[in-house]
Amino acid sequence: MVSDEQRLLEEYRKTGDLQLLGRLYEPYMPLVYGLCFKYYKDEVKSEDAVMQIFESLIAKLRIHEVTNFKSWLYTLARNHCLMDLRAANRINTVDIDDYIVESDLFLHQHHSGEQIPEERLALMESCLKELNEEQQRCIRLFYLEQKCYREVAELTGYDLNKVKSYIQNGKRNLKICMERNQQ
Known part of the structure; x- marks a missing residue:
């Protein structure tokens, strides 16, 4: 219905x-x-x-x-x-996931008026590069270029369900990498 x-x-x-x-x-x-x-x-x-x-x-x-x-x-x-x-x-941030943007560190800095340190942005970019090619490509298209699932599937040639899986797993792997490499 x-x-x-x-x-x-x-x-x-x-x-x-x-x-x-x-x-x-x-x-x-x-x-x-x-x-x-x-x-x-x-x-x-x-x-x-x-x-x-x-x-x-x-x-x-x-x-x-x-x-x-x-x-x-x-x-x-x-x-x-x-x-x-x-x-x-x-x-000054890349919005990959609410977890990353709104983590305690980012909320504290955002509310205090400070910009997010370059090393945090560099870490995020570094962690993006650690993702496998499919996850990295889908994450960049979906979040950074604001493409919808269908557009990501068309641009990459991946099946729509695969695109959703790559994005979900990529976000999880990015979060793990960011936590692992926090100073």
């Missing part, structure tokens, strides 16, 4: 009707605002981000096949905030 949300997604993809997109997005606006506020700590900036994210949905949902809108929207909103903060030089 197709949910109302999935039906709205499919109908929007076909028609591009912004009223459908508005009906789809409206229930999630408070959640997106809360997520943005977590990163920006500024009400006006967070409100602006909610609208910018909506505007980005106009094009992205016509291109991407989204099966779980809530989790896809969460990732999109989080990446929007991180990219914006990174562009403003207020944060």
Whole structure:
């Protein structure tokens, strides 16, 4: 059975009707605002981000096949905030996983206004290079280039289920490597 949300997604993809997109997005606006506020700590900036994210949905949902809108929207909103903060030089990190970005070390430095030390970024890059070729390629495409699973599968030629497995195992291996090499 197709949910109302999935039906709205499919109908929007076909028609591009912004009223459908508005009906789809409206229930999630408070959640997106809360997520943005977590990163920006500024009400006006967070409100602006909610609208910018909506505007980005106009094009992205016509291109991407989204099966779980809530989790896809969460990732999109989080990446929007991180990219914006990174562009403003207020944060200097590569968002591979919430565990890495929001570990105690990173939270402490983020809240104190300090930038993440170059050696931590170098460690993250070094650990990425330790992953096998498939995991490394999928992680880079999915997180750093913000490709969806389907796009990663198309770009790499890997089966969709393999792509999901490479990303999941790559994240786990990256976390293990980061923990193992922490000073």
